[in-house]
Amino acid sequence: MTEHSSEDLKHTPLDALHRELGAKMVGFAGYDMPVQYTGIIAEHTHTREQCGLFDVSHMGQAEITGSNPIGALESMVPGDLAALADGQMRYTMLTNDDGGILDDLMVTRRGDNLFVIVNAACKDADFAHIAAGLGDGNQLEIMPDLGLLALQGPKAAEVLGRFAPDCQAMSFMTAQPLTIGDIPCVVSRSGYSGEDGYEISVPADQAEALARLLLGEEEVMAAGLGARDSLRLEAGLCLYGSDIDETTTPIEAGLIWTISKRRRAEGGFPGASVIQEQIENGVKRKRVGILPDGKAPARAHTEVADKDGNIIGEVSSGGFGPTVGGPIAIGYVKTEFIKADTPVDLMVRGKPNPGKVVKMPFAEHHYFKG
């Protein structure tokens, strides 16, 4: 039941700090990462009530430059990048020819360039894919010398504002350069917790200094990947590899909101015909929230059955929601069962555990819309 750290794992710029803080380290996406410090529930709850600091330096950061970065990346994602104002950020996904999802990513417009953040486990493949698809005149510059910290929670703006007051006026899903205690950073108002907060791109050699600065504020608690996962699960946010992958389309995943009217009409991204057809005619299955009645968590791959015992889908990620105070799950069910309050059974260890389909998020989002 234990996962031992391997010497083959890569380390983030905060590795020494994690160990100093007594983190329990686990291998994740090839990196030795902190899963928890004091405890997942404590870190989760603290983030919802005050703020948590997460090391997400394992994620991939890169910039696309050249003659037409927007057009080039739009040929690989269904997101509307042409509509981005300078400093604006979008959530979108790299799709394949079947409309499946190769990865989900954040894209920020920086002048004429695009800055992207991709998942750690996919970054090598993503960067190769993007570089190959950019066409003449555009370049992908991978930025391995950057760390990434996420400060999440209702106190994040107050805390970061002590060092960089301009952060407080930023709207959700915008980014700008900010100096935080002499450290040159690029800060976005975004995150993966459902709370207000920031993601801070920082030179790797100053990431530890930045982390120590923020951890020195009394509202800030170091939080690990365990709390990051329980927070995003309650927020109903997709985990790549679990809730979305090459076999799920953005429409099945309930991510149609990420595709603008123009891009739905024009297409021009891999799998566009599949996705346009699904928008037109609907899909056979969709991603929903599922709330088990009892206390037993329903984990990923738990089968979902209707009340007659027919299998209608599967949990894609599930566990315990500390803010909800009980088990929660995300899964795919046949479209006729997606209506809120539809009763289902979760087949946990061979036994049907009753539950129902619910609207997500499980915990209300608190984004700062300015």
Place this chain on the structure above:
Amino acid sequence: MSMKYSKEHEWVLIEGDSATVGITNYAQEQLGDVVFVEVPDAGKAVDKGDEVAVVESVKAASEIYAPISGEVSEGNATLEDAPATINSNAEGDGWIFKMSIGDASELDELMDAAAYADHVAGLE
């Protein structure tokens, strides 16, 4: 009355012909916050190595295997409402089930406290 330990990080408190079983403090530290425990019903007959209970942390579910053969006489019902008792008192109030000792010779295959401490030290 004696305390024995399994390689799977269970403790077994032997009192006459019955045994109380739980997970060790080391095990609960590894698991982290326990949020759900499925305890066995009284009367369940188990062979050594059978899956008999489940302890779930925020992150994952861990099966608990019967450290010896016998019949379950009681599951710890208080864990239903207070699963975190396993975190606060793994080797006391956080016991998971009680069972009869079907074959006393199986006890010899379990470790004493010193051997278990060595076992844990070898994992770190």
